[in-house]
Amino acid sequence: xxxxxxxxxxxxxxxxxxxxxxxxxxxxxxxxxxxxxxxxxxxxxxxxxxxxxxxxxxxxxxxxxxxxxxxxxxxxxxxxxxxxxxxxxxxxxxxxxxxxxxxxxxxxxxxxxxxxxxxxxxxxxxxxxxxxxxxxxxxxxxxxxxxxxxxxxxxxxxxxxxxxxxxxxxxxxxxxxxxxxxxxxxxxxxxxxxxxxxxxxxxxxxxxxxxxxxxxxxxxxxxxxxxxxxxxxxxxxxxxxxxxxxxxxxxxxxxxxxxxxxxxxxxxxxxxxxxxxxxxxxxxxxxxxxxxxxxxxxxxxxxxxxxxxxxxxxxxxxxxxxxxxxxxxxxxxxxxxxxxxxxxxxxxxxxxxxxxxxxxxxxxxxxx
Amino acid sequence: xxxxxxxxxxxxxxxxxxxxxxxxxxxxxxxxxxxxxxxxxxxxxxxxxxxxxxxxxxxxxxxxxxxxxxxxxxxxxxxxxxxxxxxxxxxxxxxxxxxxxxxxxxxxxxxxxxxxxxxxxxxxxxxxxxxxxxxxxxxxxxxxxxxxxxxxxxxxxxxxxxxxxxxxxxxxxxxxxxxxxxxxxxxxxxxxxxxxxxxxxxxxxxxxxxxxxxxxxxxxxxxxxxxxxxxxxxxxxxxxxxxxxxxxxxxxxxxxxxxxxxxxxxxxxxxxxxxxxxxxxxxxxxxxxxxxxxxxxxxxxxxxxx
Numbered sequence: 001x002x003x004x005x006x007x008x009x010x011x012x013x014x015x016x017x018x019x020x021x022x023x024x025x026x027x028x029x030x031x032x033x034x035x036x037x038x039x040x041x042x043x044x045x046x047x048x049x050x051x052x053x054x055x056x057x058x059x060x061x062x063x064x065x066x067x068x069x070x071x072x073x074x075x076x077x078x079x080x081x082x083x084x085x086x087x088x089x090x091x092x093x094x095x096x097x098x099x100x101x102x103x104x105x106x107x108x109x110x111x112x113x114x115x116x117x118x119x120x121x122x123x124x125x126x127x128x129x130x131x132x133x134x135x136x137x138x139x140x141x142x143x144x145x146x147x148x149x150x151x152x153x154x155x156x157x158x159x160x161x162x163x164x165x166x167x168x169x170x171x172x173x174x175x176x177x178x179x180x181x182x183x184x185x186x187x188x189x190x191x192x193x194x195x196x197x198x199x200x201x202x203x204x205x206x207x208x209x210x211x212x213x214x215x216x217x218x219x220x221x222x223x224x225x226x227x228x229x230x231x232x233x234x235x236x237x238x239x240x241x242x243x244x245x246x247x248x249x250x251x252x253x254x255x256x257x258x259x260x261x262x263x264x265x266x267x268x269x270x271x272x273x274x275x276x277x278x279x280x281x282x283x284x285x286x287x288x289x290x291x292x293x294x295x296x297x298x299x300x301x302x303x304x305x306x307x308x309x310x311x312x313x314x315x316x317x318x319x320x321x322x323x324x325x326x327x328x329x330x331x332x333x334x335x336x337x338x339x340x341x342x343x344x345x346x347x348x349x350x351x352x353x354x355x356x357x358x359x360x361x362x363x364x365x366x367x368x
Numbered sequence: 369x370x371x372x373x374x375x376x377x378x379x380x381x382x383x384x385x386x387x388x389x390x391x392x393x394x395x396x397x398x399x400x401x402x403x404x405x406x407x408x409x410x411x412x413x414x415x416x417x418x419x420x421x422x423x424x425x426x427x428x429x430x431x432x433x434x435x436x437x438x439x440x441x442x443x444x445x446x447x448x449x450x451x452x453x454x455x456x457x458x459x460x461x462x463x464x465x466x467x468x469x470x471x472x473x474x475x476x477x478x479x480x481x482x483x484x485x486x487x488x489x490x491x492x493x494x495x496x497x498x499x500x501x502x503x504x505x506x507x508x509x510x511x512x513x514x515x516x517x518x519x520x521x522x523x524x525x526x527x528x529x530x531x532x533x534x535x536x537x538x539x540x541x542x543x544x545x546x547x548x549x550x551x552x553x554x555x556x557x558x559x560x561x562x563x564x565x566x567x568x569x570x571x572x573x574x575x576x577x578x579x580x581x582x583x584x585x586x587x588x589x590x591x592x593x594x595x596x597x598x599x600x601x602x603x604x605x606x607x608x609x610x611x612x613x614x615x616x617x618x619x620x621x622x623x624x625x626x627x628x629x630x631x632x633x634x635x636x637x638x639x640x641x642x643x644x645x646x647x648x649x650x651x652x653x654x655x656x657x658x659x660x661x662x663x664x665x666x667x668x669x670x671x672x673x674x
Contacts, residue, residue: 006493006494006495007492007493007494007566008493008494008566008569008570008573008579055533056531056532056533057531057532057533058532058533058534060532061532061534081579084578084579084580085490085494085496085579086490086496087486087580088486088487088489088490088491088493088494088583089486089487089490089491089496089506091483091486091487092483092484092486092487092510092550092554093487093498093506093509095483095546095547095550096509096510096513096547096550099543099544099547100513100516100521100547103521103524103525103528104520104521104524106524106527106528107520107521107523107524110523110524110527115527117526117527117530163398164402167395167398167399170395172395172396172399176661178399178403179661179665180657180658180661181403181406181407182402182403182406183657183661183664183665184406184407184410184654184657185406185409186604186657186664187604187650187653187654187656187657188409188410188608188650188653188654189607189608189610189624189625189628189649189650189653190608190610190625191608191610191625191626191628191629191649192413192625192628192646192649192650193409194629195628195642195646196409196410196412196413196643196646197409199642200412200413200416200639200642200643201409201412205425206424206425206427206639208412208427208429211427240405240406244406245668248665248668248669249668249669251665251669252665252668252669252670294514297514297515300515300517301517301518301519301611303518303519303610303611304610304611304625307610307611307614307629308610308629321517321519322517322518322519322611325519325522325523326519326522326611326614326615329523329615335523335526335527338523339523339524342517342519342520342522342523343520345517345519345520346516346517346520349515349517350515353515
């Protein structure tokens, strides 16, 4: 198929008069000019060069929205039918660019400054001081190390999710009931979970799980005492909420496998064990990798449970990068340093995920 | 009159039967075990909200069996039968937070759905060229937003919103939440639109509809189940969001998770009222999960398609 042609091909006889096109261009440049003028006025006002200005930057936002609307409208005015097509994607692109690219650039600029929101000094550019501070900050490196542990736990989650999906896919009664029950943890807000499980069920004196642990012979159960146990507890709680997610993706994949394939394997004399490892599992690989990738992405955002249950304790053993930066901001309200840590984290994530995807690609499509 | 049995199951057939039976027992055992793991915290929260201090300390579990349910926890929320008619500041606060959460979740999901389904339709039907970017690049650009951890955006947005006077407002939260769920909506909807044959729209265009006309009157109704799935999934994600809300809202637009977190963090062993609060907070989504389970699964499953 010719990839250059539109899938939905429309022949149009647009007749755009020069005056119409000129009007469209005027609309864009006019609103852009207005936007820049307001930005200029406000900047001058901020630096106290003029007496005229607004209380805050809100008018700049309105001018920007006006410009965005004019840009969309002018697409149709200038380019006719082609413009109507661009209109499908343009709003989303404008939205994402203004909400992501601009704040990221802005964040990059504040990450090289010392900016305490609580103090009145305002922002001071301090070059690479933040980088040096980060380099010497054992807690940040510790949080990064924890993220590696947390991410590795996904392998176990994947195994459990796969097992559950296999069972749900087999011939069982009350399948819908079990599906709803298994889905439930995903619906609960992590904050509620951190109280329900982390603070009450795991409570050392009265929590039911602590009682169970004592009954099983653990003398003084403490789920957040030592570093390793606390980390595993957080891992288990996070796994509890997110296993349903992987399970459902894998289940969807299992249901898409045609029955004939498995029947053929059985006719050929494969034992169930062989049929799984040599037929089902390879067929499930692409979906498994998608599920694991999405799970990794969600895992890297892990924070809510940690903030609310341990707030990083004991001694930073359970800190994720997000929860660490959250506390860094809460305790010292240093925006500059926190942003730098977040930016470094983003770079590390992008590198790690790119390597992961490249490796997977190499593994799935080997070049002989 | 007793008939003599002519056919007997041979020994090997019987062993097959026991094997089948034991396999069933193992399977249902695992299923029930996991169901308990999934549902026990919910059961625990609901029963604890009806307990009083001695019940908590004795670790009673089953209502009417080893303890008598009391309305103490719900009374502190102002939602017990005795206090439901009276004025209660806690309940007002709670209702306000629920309304805030509903604003943020519904508003952002709708915004993301509109922007996302337009973009997904455009990307599945037409070829674009923005500078060097072509369709796969644009799709990747949208989906790559999923990787962005919230913490990277949080602090810049804190400063920006302060300047724009958007801190602690509904619209600020809605914009940010819409951004976080947009990639998911685009992912699901791209799948949905790709499954609709182009001939349907071609017929509509021949009949004289414009591109947008056929999109609204023909394509959207066909893709409705996918739309609902994407909407519900983003609703769940935004309703439960805590991180941004904790940073960007304080008194006016504070959402339910922030309230729950601040309440449950402060008090000691006052379990019954916290259990009531947590129970009330998870209740809407438990209902959604039970009633709309089909759509949630559809939404997540369509993610597995690609």
